[in-house]
Amino acid sequence: MKFIKPENIDSLLENLEDNKGRTYFLAGGTDLNVQIKNGIIRNPNIIYINHLSELNGINAANGSIIIGATTSFHEILESKIIRLHLPFFQKSLESFASPLLQNSATIGGNIANGSPTADVVPLLLILDAEIELSSKTRNRSIYLKDFFNGYKQNVMESNEIITKIIINKSAEKNFITFYEKVGSRKALAISKVSLAGMKRVSGYKITMIKLSVGSINEYPRRLFKVEDYLTDKTASEIDFTKVEELLDKEITPITDLRSDKEYRYHVCVNLIRTFINQ
Amino acid sequence: MKSIRKIDAIPKLNGSWKFLDDYSYEEMIHGQLLYSTCHHGFIKKIAFPDGYNLSEFTMVSAKDIPGENIVPEPECDQPFMAEKEVFHFGQVIMGIAHPDRKLLREFISNTKIEYEELSAIIDIKECLENQKNAFGRELTIDHRTGKKPDPNWIHHHKIYYTPHQEQAYLEPQGMIAVWQPEDKIMFVRATCQCPFFVKEGVETIMSDTIKEAVIETSEGIGGAFGGKEDFPSLLAGITSLLSYKSGKPVKIVLEREDDIQITTKRHPARIEINSWTDPETKKIMKIDIDYRLDAGAYQTLSPVVLARGVLHAISGYCIPDAFIRGRLFRSNTPSNGAFRGFGAPQAFAAMEAHIDDIAANLKVNPYEFRKINIFKSGDEFPTTQPILEDHLSDCLECVIEKSNYLNKLKEFKEWNKTHKDKKGIGISIGYHGGGYTGNGEKVLNSEVKVVIKKDATVMIFVANTDMGQGAHTTLAQMFFEAIDHPREKCLVQLPNTSKTPNSGPTVASRTIYIIGNLLRKFAFKIKDELGFENLEDYVASNQNEFPREFRMNFVQDPSVVFDDENYVGVAYKDYSWAACVTEIYYHADTYQIELTKNWSVMDIGKVVNQKIATGQAEGGVLQGLAYGLCEFFYKPGYGRMHGFTDYALPTTMDIPEINIEFIHTDTPIAKGLGEIPMDFPAPSVRNAFHNATGVFIDEIPLIPERILGSIKNLELGI
Numbered sequence: 001m002k003f004i005k006p007e008n009i010d011s012l013l014e015n016l017e018d019n020k021g022r023t024y025f026l027a028g029g030t031d032l033n034v035q036i037k038n039g040i041i042r043n044p045n046i047i048y049i050n051h052l053s054e055l056n057g058i059n060a061a062n063g064s065i066i067i068g069a070t071t072s073f074h075e076i077l078e079s080k081i082i083r084l085h086l087p088f089f090q091k092s093l094e095s096f097a098s099p100l101l102q103n104s105a106t107i108g109g110n111i112a113n114g115s116p117t118a119d120v121v122p123l124l125l126i127l128d129a130e131i132e133l134s135s136k137t138r139n140r141s142i143y144l145k146d147f148f149n150g151y152k153q154n155v156m157e158s159n160e161i162i163t164k165i166i167i168n169k170s171a172e173k174n175f176i177t178f179y180e181k182v183g184s185r186k187a188l189a190i191s192k193v194s195l196a197g198m199k200r201v202s203g204y205k206i207t208m209i210k211l212s213v214g215s216i217n218e219y220p221r222r223l224f225k226v227e228d229y230l231t232d233k234t235a236s237e238i239d240f241t242k243v244e245e246l247l248d249k250e251i252t253p254i255t256d257l258r259s260d261k262e263y264r265y266h267v268c269v270n271l272i273r274t275f276i277n278q
Numbered sequence: 279m280k281s282i283r284k285i286d287a288i289p290k291l292n293g294s295w296k297f298l299d300d301y302s303y304e305e306m307i308h309g310q311l312l313y314s315t316c317h318h319g320f321i322k323k324i325a326f327p328d329g330y331n332l333s334e335f336t337m338v339s340a341k342d343i344p345g346e347n348i349v350p351e352p353e354c355d356q357p358f359m360a361e362k363e364v365f366h367f368g369q370v371i372m373g374i375a376h377p378d379r380k381l382l383r384e385f386i387s388n389t390k391i392e393y394e395e396l397s398a399i400i401d402i403k404e405c406l407e408n409q410k411n412a413f414g415r416e417l418t419i420d421h422r423t424g425k426k427p428d429p430n431w432i433h434h435h436k437i438y439y440t441p442h443q444e445q446a447y448l449e450p451q452g453m454i455a456v457w458q459p460e461d462k463i464m465f466v467r468a469t470c471q472c473p474f475f476v477k478e479g480v481e482t483i484m485s486d487t488i489k490e491a492v493i494e495t496s497e498g499i500g501g502a503f504g505g506k507e508d509f510p511s512l513l514a515g516i517t518s519l520l521s522y523k524s525g526k527p528v529k530i531v532l533e534r535e536d537d538i539q540i541t542t543k544r545h546p547a548r549i550e551i552n553s554w555t556d557p558e559t560k561k562i563m564k565i566d567i568d569y570r571l572d573a574g575a576y577q578t579l580s581p582v583v584l585a586r587g588v589l590h591a592i593s594g595y596c597i598p599d600a601f602i603r604g605r606l607f608r609s610n611t612p613s614n615g616a617f618r619g620f621g622a623p624q625a626f627a628a629m630e631a632h633i634d635d636i637a638a639n640l641k642v643n644p645y646e647f648r649k650i651n652i653f654k655s656g657d658e659f660p661t662t663q664p665i666l667e668d669h670l671s672d673c674l675e676c677v678i679e680k681s682n683y684l685n686k687l688k689e690f691k692e693w694n695k696t697h698k699d700k701k702g703i704g705i706s707i708g709y710h711g712g713g714y715t716g717n718g719e720k721v722l723n724s725e726v727k728v729v730i731k732k733d734a735t736v737m738i739f740v741a742n743t744d745m746g747q748g749a750h751t752t753l754a755q756m757f758f759e760a761i762d763h764p765r766e767k768c769l770v771q772l773p774n775t776s777k778t779p780n781s782g783p784t785v786a787s788r789t790i791y792i793i794g795n796l797l798r799k800f801a802f803k804i805k806d807e808l809g810f811e812n813l814e815d816y817v818a819s820n821q822n823e824f825p826r827e828f829r830m831n832f833v834q835d836p837s838v839v840f841d842d843e844n845y846v847g848v849a850y851k852d853y854s855w856a857a858c859v860t861e862i863y864y865h866a867d868t869y870q871i872e873l874t875k876n877w878s879v880m881d882i883g884k885v886v887n888q889k890i891a892t893g894q895a896e897g898g899v900l901q902g903l904a905y906g907l908c909e910f911f912y913k914p915g916y917g918r919m920h921g922f923t924d925y926a927l928p929t930t931m932d933i934p935e936i937n938i939e940f941i942h943t944d945t946p947i948a949k950g951l952g953e954i955p956m957d958f959p960a961p962s963v964r965n966a967f968h969n970a971t972g973v974f975i976d977e978i979p980l981i982p983e984r985i986l987g988s989i990k991n992l993e994l995g996i
Contacts, residue, residue, distance in 0.1 A: 039387065098929070182868045184908060184926035184981075257916045257924055263869070263983040270867040 009054040013136040016159040028104040069108025092179040114152040121220040122196040125212040127171040132164040148219035178275040192259040195271040204234040281889035298452035298469040298496040303527035309375035314364035317398035317610040327388035336375040336524035345485025353577035366575035368540030368612040373516040398610035405609035406548035417604040421660035431554040438628035439977040442911040443544035449500025452531035455521035462489035470510035472783035479511030494774040499745035504616030542615025545571040549628035564599040573606040574613035587621030593629035596653040630706040630961035673857040677879040681859035700864040702970025707857040708958025711850025712791040712950030716840030724832040725779035734817040736768040748890035760801035787950025854954040856880040860962035869982035873934035883949035898955025906960030
């Protein structure tokens with residue numbers, strides 16, 4: 001095991017240039033430590049980043065809310081800036097793990113760990129969040145929806161790190177919102193299904209809708225096909241057989257120790273229906 | 279009734295009390311268990327990983343055992359370690375020790391065992407459906423009249439299934455053995471419920487190589503719930519052997535994942551009920567119960583669980599014609615064992631479900647139907663033991679009133695007409711016989727010891743352990759309240775088998791009921807013998823008589839006569855009684871049941887310490903509700919849960935409002951409290967779900983995936 005604690009962000013990025021093989025960034029450690037203890041990760045190269053102030057904090061600037069990658073969920077839940085601009089996002093995160101884990105786990109870690117069950121990702125997807133990836137030579141922003149490309153796989157280069165999460169200040173404005181995390185209990189649960197949704201309705205017509213699901217594909221995803229179908233329709237114009245057909249193309253629920261694919265599928269359908277009729 | 283603070287409250291809060299893993303001894307090394315990952319097979323080869331210096335390790339296997347390779351149990355059929363053949367996943371093959379705990383863990387996880395695999399039964403239903411898997415003694419309670427059922431009676435037939443349940447004690451299983459060759463004593467520090475069981479275990483495996491095994495518990499025992507009744511005997515045996523062979527103190531603390539996978543669980547059950555009810559009187563006239571338990575690979579203490587199961591199988595009803603048959607079934611899974619309730623929760627889960635099934639069929643509300651059939655003084659149990667009091671019925675009446683049950687029935691019915699989500703309310707009742715079954719307490723012949731010192735401090739010596747349930751606080755309280763002695767001058771000593779007489783194991787709701795009431799009597803006896811008004815004054819003026827030791831044995835009431843061959847007679851002298859009402863909210867989108875309220879009314883006789891008793895009752899009720907709702911341990915095709923991430927214990931967020939009331943407390947006898955709160959709540963969840971949706975589910979827990987399977991095709995209205 002190799003352990004590096006860089007002095008500052010420049011030294012971190014410098015280190016990444018020389019980096020050979022896979023590196024794990026240690027911030028809150030709530031996923032990493034468990035994986036090391038259970039032998040899933042053996043002899044890792046670890047770079048500790050939780051002390052780097054450049055990566056931490058919540059700021060509002062130029063119409064955006066910028067959340068540093070190592071900002072803890074506790075900090076997000078307590079943040080006045082978030083409460084003012086993104087109250088739905090904040091409220092939804094209350095069901096994240098437990099207070100103990102909220103104190104330690106970080107937003108960047110929840111994304112980078114790449115779990116299909118990551119709680120924060122479906123929410124960030126409907127908020128059209130961007131993430132900033134930094135290396136010694138460049139900073140680039142990409143939409144979170146373009147970040148993952150497979151189970152625990154993403155587009156990040158070996159010399160890059162997630163530094164920021166960027167959300168438009170008015171991302172929630174004038175939207176009707178919906179979030180349901182379904183687990184085996186109300187706290188300390190890994191979700192079996194989660195659905196996040198935002199819509200705008202004019203008259204009876206849905207003028208805009210964004211939906212994302214967690215724990216139901218190899219990584220959390222937006223349901224673009226379903227969204228397209230629902231847009232510009234009134235509730236009575238929506239054919240749920242069609243919704244289910246489209247959903248079949250966009251989700252791949254599985255049966256595992258924790259739940260069954262039939263259950264995940266039906267809950268997903270029910271939650272979408274409830275949100276549409278809301 | 280005084281709510282005296284638990285003696286362990288402050289030392290546990292400030293961290294000064296030691297749990298097992300906090301103890302260390304000079305030159306101590308660490309041990310772990312190498313166990314089978316094969317369900318059934320011959321061990322062909324054990325290959326240790328390269329790159330380790332094998333001479334640094336101490337290893338023991340069956341061939342190193344100087345004594346007998348059989349764990350002492352009610353049925354002695356389980357070896358400490360497998361010899362050539364393994365009969366279940368998790369069977370211990372070797373004990374291995376090394377000074378470095380982490381290195382040892384790596385070494386064991388990289389050790390590969392080759393097996394010649396044989397056929398195995400690992401699925402619960404596969405085990406319980408096939409009568410060829412039955413083993414051990416079959417128990418029957420025969421209270422048949424020999425008459426054929428009246429053709430007008432309505433026949434109901436159902437099969438109910440209950441799952442494993444994990445004890446989920448906070449502190450995993452652990453043991454430290456310290457071999458003392460100079461006096462040939464094997465000293466064992468244990469987190470356990472039954473120090474004398476552990477002693478017997480160590481003396482069996484070590485035989486004549488030791489003079490004596492001395493067992494002392496750790497200061498803190500972080501929970502047990504039955505899980506530390508028999509497994510510690512096996513663990514202590516292997517730890518002792520490692521200490522003997524290495525010549526060093528050895529500590530084994532199980533990793534949580536190992537603990538969940540290989541130690542004893544509550545027995546899964548299949549309970550088939552045939553009943554015949556008179557539609558005119560709404561009385562159940564005849565019943566036939568087939569009670570089956572999946573014992574695992576060995577019987578161990580399962581025969582005793584089976585006994586309690588059949589003795590509680592009929593629940594609280596007077597049924598003139600009854601036949602109960604109980605059998606153990608063998609599977610290739612770790613032996614199941616003791617867990618709070620000990621066969622009774624399975625019995626009530628089935629019978630209390632069946633009562634609601636019949637009531638629904640007869641279109642009587644579940645309360646009215648229970649009221650008609652509940653047993654009263656003058657009735658008898660199927661063993662012919664007479665019912666001497668109406669306290670069960672009193673519990674039911676009280677809980678119906680407190681919960682406003684009848685009004686809620688109407689109110690929910692209306693509400694459900696206009697809502698997609700549903701509200702439901704359900705009842706269940708139960709009881710628990712205190713102490714060992716039948717003649718057990720007579721055989722145990724428990725002894726307690728008290729030493730009164732020169733400063734009038736009373737030292738109480740009992741083998742019963744305090745695993746967080748507050749036993750040592752309450753036992754002392756029963757003694758000092760009897761003679762009005764200051765509480766700080768009356769203390770229960772840490773159980774140590776060389777100093778403490780054998781007052782029996784800490785099981786069977788017997789600690790306060792048998793030992794506590796004995797201590798109370800003992801206090802009065804000492805007072806009479808010495809003739810004092812005030813013990814402190816007496817000791818002060820008779821200093822030369824002290825320190826002085828007193829001993830007393832438990833004497834069973836002569837009315838307790840049980841025919842163990844035919845299961846006839848008085849199975850338990852005193853019963854604790856209970857009834858509950860549970861309210862749920864059913865979320866239609868997610869098929870989830872949310873517990874909203876529970877009222878539990880219990881008769882446990884005298885309440886010694888209100889706060890401790892209420893805490894025990896709330897915890898037990900929650901454990902019972904979770905057994906019915908969410909604690910899901912084994913999934914066919916996927917196996918056992920690995921830890922608390924998957925095994926869904928409820929969190930504080932999931933706890934409903936729980937209202938506990940004790941009735942008939944105005945009596946000198948404190949009855950059993952340990953298990954009763956766990957026995958009865960589970961079926962109330964299932965019955966409430968039926969009330970909410972009209973759907974009966976006959977297998978607990980009511981996890982949402984199972985609910986979806988049951989209601990997928992049913993129209994629930996709105």
